[in-house]
Amino acid sequence: MRFEINKDKLLYHLIVAQKAMSTKTPNPALQGMRLDVLEDHLVITTSNADISIQIKLEDQSLAIESTGSMLIPGKYFIDIIRKLDGQTVTLTQGDDTLLRIEADHSDITLNLLEIEDYPNLVFTEKEHFVKINVRTLKTLIRQTAFATSSIENRPILTGVHVKIDGNRLAAVATDSYRLSQKAIELESDYEPMQAIIPGKSLEELIKILEHNQDHVEVHFDQSRVLFKYRNILFLSRLLEGNYPETSKLIPSDFPVRIKFNKESLLTAIERASLLSNRDSSNAVVKLALRSDDTVEITSNAPEIGRVLEEVYPVDEVEGSPIKIAFSSRYFLEALKVFASSEVTISFTGEVRPFIMTGEYDEDMLQLILPVKTD
Amino acid sequence: MFETLVMMQPAVVKMLKNSHLKDRLSHAYIFEGDSGTGTFEAALYLAARLLCEADEDRPCGVCSNCRRVMNTTHPNVHIIRPARRQIVKEDIRLLQEDFNKTALENGAKIYIIEDAHTMNAHASNALLKFLEEPHPNLYGVLLARDAGALLETLRSRSQTLHFTSMPRQLIEKGLVDGGYPAEQARLAASMTHTLAHAEALLNEPNLTGLLDLLNHLHEAMIKGKSLVTTFHRIHNTAIEGTDDYERLLDLMIRYQKDLIYGKMDHYGQCVFVEDGETQARIVAMKSERMLLEELDMMLELKAKLKHYINERLAFDNLLLALERRMDLEETSGRHPL
Numbered sequence: 001m002r003f004e005i006n007k008d009k010l011l012y013h014l015i016v017a018q019k020a021m022s023t024k025t026p027n028p029a030l031q032g033m034r035l036d037v038l039e040d041h042l043v044i045t046t047s048n049a050d051i052s053i054q055i056k057l058e059d060q061s062l063a064i065e066s067t068g069s070m071l072i073p074g075k076y077f078i079d080i081i082r083k084l085d086g087q088t089v090t091l092t093q094g095d096d097t098l099l100r101i102e103a104d105h106s107d108i109t110l111n112l113l114e115i116e117d118y119p120n121l122v123f124t125e126k127e128h129f130v131k132i133n134v135r136t137l138k139t140l141i142r143q144t145a146f147a148t149s150s151i152e153n154r155p156i157l158t159g160v161h162v163k164i165d166g167n168r169l170a171a172v173a174t175d176s177y178r179l180s181q182k183a184i185e186l187e188s189d190y191e192p193m194q195a196i197i198p199g200k201s202l203e204e205l206i207k208i209l210e211h212n213q214d215h216v217e218v219h220f221d222q223s224r225v226l227f228k229y230r231n232i233l234f235l236s237r238l239l240e241g242n243y244p245e246t247s248k249l250i251p252s253d254f255p256v257r258i259k260f261n262k263e264s265l266l267t268a269i270e271r272a273s274l275l276s277n278r279d280s281s282n283a284v285v286k287l288a289l290r291s292d293d294t295v296e297i298t299s300n301a302p303e304i305g306r307v308l309e310e311v312y313p314v315d316e317v318e319g320s321p322i323k324i325a326f327s328s329r330y331f332l333e334a335l336k337v338f339a340s341s342e343v344t345i346s347f348t349g350e351v352r353p354f355i356m357t358g359e360y361d362e363d364m365l366q367l368i369l370p371v372k373t374d
Numbered sequence: 375m376f377e378t379l380v381m382m383q384p385a386v387v388k389m390l391k392n393s394h395l396k397d398r399l400s401h402a403y404i405f406e407g408d409s410g411t412g413t414f415e416a417a418l419y420l421a422a423r424l425l426c427e428a429d430e431d432r433p434c435g436v437c438s439n440c441r442r443v444m445n446t447t448h449p450n451v452h453i454i455r456p457a458r459r460q461i462v463k464e465d466i467r468l469l470q471e472d473f474n475k476t477a478l479e480n481g482a483k484i485y486i487i488e489d490a491h492t493m494n495a496h497a498s499n500a501l502l503k504f505l506e507e508p509h510p511n512l513y514g515v516l517l518a519r520d521a522g523a524l525l526e527t528l529r530s531r532s533q534t535l536h537f538t539s540m541p542r543q544l545i546e547k548g549l550v551d552g553g554y555p556a557e558q559a560r561l562a563a564s565m566t567h568t569l570a571h572a573e574a575l576l577n578e579p580n581l582t583g584l585l586d587l588l589n590h591l592h593e594a595m596i597k598g599k600s601l602v603t604t605f606h607r608i609h610n611t612a613i614e615g616t617d618d619y620e621r622l623l624d625l626m627i628r629y630q631k632d633l634i635y636g637k638m639d640h641y642g643q644c645v646f647v648e649d650g651e652t653q654a655r656i657v658a659m660k661s662e663r664m665l666l667e668e669l670d671m672m673l674e675l676k677a678k679l680k681h682y683i684n685e686r687l688a689f690d691n692l693l694l695a696l697e698r699r700m701d702l703e704e705t706s707g708r709h710p711l
């Protein structure tokens with residue numbers, strides 16, 4: 001196997017592939033980067049078991065002399081390519097166990113890993129796949145994945161539940177204290193299907209998606225989901241099990257509705273969460289609607305001090321005075337994913353979950369469970 | 375592939391083979407056997423059987439799956455071993471996280487927990503919870519020296535297979551045939567369970583140093599000198615790492631057993647035969663009850679060494695205790711009641 005290629009082109013794709021490379025896996029084969037040199041293109045494959053990336057690399061600068069496959073120690077390979085001088089790099093597989101990297105005045109040999117040990121990854125594309133606009137998909141993930149659970153007590157909750165019915169795709173994530181759901185309209189109709197995709201996989205996926213009007217193909221399978229974006233295939237395992245029925249958690253009747261300016265509410269809550277005897281990401285903040293329709297945001301940490309913020313609702317308030325306490329982190333995280341500048345918060349009762357909606361955030365809902373205080 | 379295992383543990387292999395053929399494999403196994411009895415190899419055998427691509431009645435050993443199982447690089451085979459003497463809850467959590475996702479490759483999923491007896495309480499309970507949930511096509515193998523050290527509830531949910539050790543005489547004969555001196559062969563055979571392990575022990579560069587140290591301690595014991603002082607005067611040459619403390623303790627335990635055999639006039643069972651004179655003198659000094667109590671102290675320390683303790687301090691403690699007992703004995707000897 002021997003070929004030469006423009007160094008920057010190669011590096012660019014290696015960095016994308018690196019996102020799925022494992023640094024701390026017990027399986028040494030996964031620390032490798034698989035490189036397949038075919039007749040007229042390269043295929044770069046990486047995997048950390050949870051997610052796998054495969055890139056098809058075609059380029060004018062690519063000149064292939066002979067084909068072959070090898071498993072390269074990924075971290076060293078990327079570090080070397082990054083530091084090389086010169087425009088072009090030549091890679092040669094010396095024998096079964098050595099890779100020779102030549103560029104400018106450098107001549108480097110790297111011991112290869114055993115390619116037989118590499119997992120047999122299946123990147124097959126399906127005949128029927130779902131097409132989603134890149135920007136829409138990125139927004140969908142950003143608005144839901146954050147609400148997945150990071151504790152593994154109920155592993156199923158570490159995933160985002162994606163459900164397709166007709167031309168509607170609905171995504172739900174919850175850690176059982178808060179919930180986020182968002183639905184989008186697809187360009188055509190599809191067979192009903194559903195999958196629970198690990199939140200961490202989706203967070204890695206959005207890193208490789210650019211912000212443009214391209215499309216991502218989503219290929220669902222019983223046991224995996226494959227995203228195809230340009231020349232990149234992104235494969236993720238799924239979570240096994242039944243996702244809990246979440247629709248019943250959402251109250252339908254809201255006696256109190258308050259509309260806020262998103263920014264002023266955000267900064268008020270941020271200030272209130274500064275004084276906290278727990279770590280600031282876990283601060284409990286209280287919200288009270290006074291009879292004069294002003295909203296008071298308070299937090300109290302006896303040994304540090306107390307904060308009182310007054311926030312004025314933007315519209316007329318519906319409902320009677322109410323007092324509610326919640327985790328400032330959950331509240332802020334939910335608030336930040338809104339695109340609307342005005343956000344409506346609807347309350348059912350002081351110990352019942354409340355929801356946030358926004359005029360320009362169609363089909364999105366954020367739900368938070370209040371905290372009991374004395 | 376697996377020839378040694380089939381030779382060493384024919385019963386276990388047959389049992390696994392038949393269960394697999396009849397589709398009656400248990401979802402959790404405990405492979406109980408001393409190190410070197412082939413428990414790990416048997417776990418790999420089971421994994422290879424389940425994943426082998428060839429349709430034969432034994433793992434083919436040449437397909438990609440078999441080879442990756444043997445190299446322990448197959449993504450469907452999850453191996454847990456104690457990172458630092460203990461298996462902790464985090465290890466089980468990672469396992470759980472992995473198996474709650476769909477498999478990277480098709481086929482059965484297998485987890486192997488080496489030294490399962492080192493699981494702490496949190497880890498055991500987490501594993502128990504995991505075992506209680508149904509996971510189709512998922513198989514677990516716990517390897518333990520002593521199944522009794524595992525939670526009762528874990529044992530009741532698993533099938534225990536016992537791995538027999540190689541008879542001691544066979545190991546000893548093998549070593550002597552291999553050109554090792556008879557005395558050493560006897561010692562190594564009494565402390566290990568396979569020929570390979572016995573050979574490894576004898577090839578241990580530190581063994582002579584440790585045996586010397588043991589001799590010095592016994593001399594000190596006879597002359598009524600302080601064991602702790604003797605130990606600290608010469609231990610630097612023999613004790614290099616924390617493992618050496620455990621090895622020295624193993625030797626002490628073995629020697630103590632000799633003393634007890636000596637007390638009972640079962641000299642034939644003794645291992646340190648060249649050391650007969652010293653042994654006879656120590657045996658004359660101590661009562662049977664004392665010897666047994668000392669053995670108890672040593673075994674207790676051995677159990678403790680599995681946990682995070684300061685080996686050096688613990689050892690000093692043992693020697694001090696042994697030393698104090700010698701004093702007591704002398705006093706009581708001088709003033710018979």
